[in-house]
Amino acid sequence: MANFYLDNKDLQYHLSHPLMKRIIELKERNFADAKLYDYAPQDTEDALDSYRRVLDIVGEVCGEVIAPNAEGVDHEGPRVVNDHVEYASGTVRNIEALIEAGLGGMTLPRKYDGLNMPVTCFAMANEMVARADAGFENIWGLQDCAETINEFATEEIKERFLPRVSAGETCAMDLTEPDAGSDLGAVMLKATWDEAAGVWRLNGCKRFITNGDGDISLVLARTEEGTKDARGLSMLIYDKRDGGVKVRRIENKLGIKGSPTCELVFNNAPAVLVGDRKMGLIKYVMSLMNAARLGIAAQSTGLSEAAYREALKYAQEREQFGKPIIQFAAVSEMLKNMEAKTLASRALLYETARFVDIYKQLNHISHDRSLEAEERQEMKFFNRLADGFTPLAKMFASEYANEVAYDSIQIHGGSGYMKDYACERLYRDARIMNIYEGTTQLQVVAAINHVTKGTYLEQIMRYEEEARSEATQPMSEQLKEWRKTYEAVQARVESIDKECAGYKDFHSRRLVEIAGYIIISHLMLRQASECEAEYLNPAKVFVKYAAKKIAEAAAYINASEASDVELFKA
């Protein structure tokens, strides 16, 4: 019986993090639900036990149903029948199994039939689903659209849609259009108020919409006639039951082939408004995107896990020159680095998820009562960390997924290039992860602000204060040196940038990467301190890798003149 939770000690370790107690406290609010719902926890231990049990179910469905279906889904793919999407047969079975397992609405409050679990647990579930089938994770993971509805919509809208998400209906976020991809301010899909029917009417076209024929769609549309920028955009919900949207085509993609990427035509489709007009892009898409980016970080981590395991298994089984190839240094070094990158992705992912949980939950509480001064402080603190860490997590995890998938094929040798092994699918699936929900280059744009504002530096200093084990001490010292390097190159970049506009922009990825490598190394050392047997070896491997990357980036910056900005201009 394959179980992607029980076979993954690292995932279980992250659920036992001390911050989980605070998260549960905020999520359960004095365990008031225990009197109302027979499945609500009585106390912190009970809640944690329930999380473990639910993740155990997810792990089993992933191992027993979704993973075995993945190859068939990749071959079969979805198709358009009568203007609607028909999923591959394996996808249909996956959805059935998840509905039977009651895994819709994982993070939604119980009053909407949800499981009221933290974002951290949802990310864990997403990671396992992605390990089983990355393309399917898109369809299932989109249930986090419901979080945006829960945060910003009226009670009436919440009551209409959220229980349906809990029952397993799928979601979509309809943002991009042919001429509005990374630049969402250019969205033109038109929303007009139909006074007679008392609904908004949507007209226009959307492109590259993941699961575009989902049951419940969040649509970014232009409600303010005559406007041309972000300020004229609002967020609306389109209900598939109402009709009015046709799927014109499904894109033929390199990977994640089971996930239907749709081109949609809206023809007077009725819709309801979420929150305030004109806040669509500025406020709600930002919330959606942050959740989606965390989702891609989870998806990427799951893919790395799958690719690493495939490579490890092959390297143990494949014999050449009379011994398994894992016994050759060149192969085992690759495997060790792949393992370290997978653990690193996960460490950063769940550190971020915990920050998001605390911030989000305090924010929810603030809608019901005014927060105490201390709580306001806490919310602000974790909001900033969540904002700073989300682009880092998305960027590192998705880049690592690509690297690990690449190396997985390399370890398979010629066989890996054939369609016979899962590694080729993983490689194709990984390729989108550092592109969608904001390319790596756009994550850098979000993250560089936190280099400037000092979010990363302050957090690095906090990590330096944490107690560490004897065995990790030399590495902790090394990390302090890196922090000094980081401060020095940042100072250099800031000062040259004053005279030469564009210099900081030019080096932004290098700065963000240095900060990221220091942060992840701290997380790895924290784990190694707590659990030497499991983590000391991969922590050492990762720190060696990070040392190389930091030295390279720092050397580049230190040797870079102001004139480099001109050198690289098109």
Next chain:
Amino acid sequence: MEKVTKIVVLAKQVPDTRNVGKDAMTPEGTVNRAALEAIFNPEDLNALEMALQMKDRIGTATVEVLTMGPQRAADVIREAMFRGADGGYLLSGREFAGSDTLATSYALSCALRKINPDIIVAGRQAIDGDTAQVGPQVAEKLNLPQVTYAEELVDINDTEVTIKRRLERGAEVVVSPLPAVITVNGSAKECRPRNAKRVMKFKYSLATSEMATADDARKAFIQERPYLHIVELAAADVNPDPEQLGLSGSPTKVKKIENVVFQAKEAKKLSAEDTDIEALMVELIAGHTLG
């Protein structure tokens, strides 16, 4: 009041013999239960799924699990509740120890007389004994019609059930009056997964004897929530003839167990060409390996 159809699933906790390692057997030739994980007998899970489908179709029905075994067999009932069963009965006591299929079916039939179900569903056979006798014997003892090798529930109403049976050379669809005993084949639909809310709801459920060792808080918790109490039946609760229980009721005696290791003596390599496959088929049929 609308009639509630009472469905009882017979389930057994068995050692997981599917991934047998070197220590699976004791030197005496009996199953080393300590080395093998205790699991829900696989075909009993198929039976549970069919019972739950019956409930889905009828609407007003309950699905309960009856299992005979030691205290830890209550795990099977909890697992069934996680997957959709409403409750269960643990038939437990030292009187039942050492039962063969005859004594087991006798004990179960005594309990079933007391429970009085409309439909009894069981797995075809258990992976530890592989006899496929208990279901049919229960039917005989209760004087009920039986449908064996059930693969698919075709239809069900208050008075009869239509079942597709998997046979060696095909399938047949039969109609049986109710009450009846149905034994379900491993080729039937796999059991639905555990359900998140049900797991959270039922995770603290305990059978009576488990309650005895639980702490006071747990006891009080279960007393407030009767659905968490798994009914436990002792021998005295089901009015049996003591002679027919356990060892004294078991005529089967295992004389000798031999450990057979299969070994391929020769290997042949065939291409995926039709001609090669054809030749292989002819050989297998001629040698009575197939057909």
